Amino acid sequence: QVQLQESGPGLVKPSQTLSLTCTVSGGSISSGDYYWSWIRQPPGKGLEWIGYIYYSGSTYYNPSLKSRVTISVDTSKNQFSLKLSSVTAADTAVYYCAQSDILTGYYSGWGQGTLVTVSS
């Protein structure tokens, strides 16, 4: 069973860049069987899909965030990362990393989530 774990600063100042890393254990990011995604959830609100990366480096981002998002992968460390630039208070959320099956698309594996607060 693959496990995912988010890490990164819990507090980011407005206008700065939010950076998070997801470490995958119990399986290889390079297996080719999954897309590796970021999903966020503002406090008390619903889920917002941010984007995915494949082990090859190909990506797809939510058009609503595309201008500010970069997702990258480090196969040697079995990690993938999220960068969100020019953050505001509206980016305060629990950020989840997750894996989705490339054939069916469903999200069967999730990290526990990490709260990132944007505040000065």
Added chain:
Amino acid sequence: DIQLTQSPSFLSASVGDRVTITCRASQGISSYLAWYQQKPGKAPKLLIYAASTLQSGVPSRFSGSGSGTEFTLTISSLQPEDFATYYCQQLNSYPRNFGGGTKVEIK
């Protein structure tokens, strides 16, 4: 983008009740729909994929149906551990949008 509308957004029910949640897509998505359960402070958990396929380990009281633009999640006999928020997600195209959620609370 495909938008998903869940109804109701909130429902109050008793243990043993039959509960039905609806998810409507803004355009046809065939059977490319998943349902998740989320409890406070926890990550979502996959319940159903391909509209009606039960994920391994999920109790059989959960079932899903529908295709095209209208889908339902049914809990045949609500148990105490089922009080949570439920989300649908379309897997037909990107971005992989979620519905707004349905919170199921104890009556």
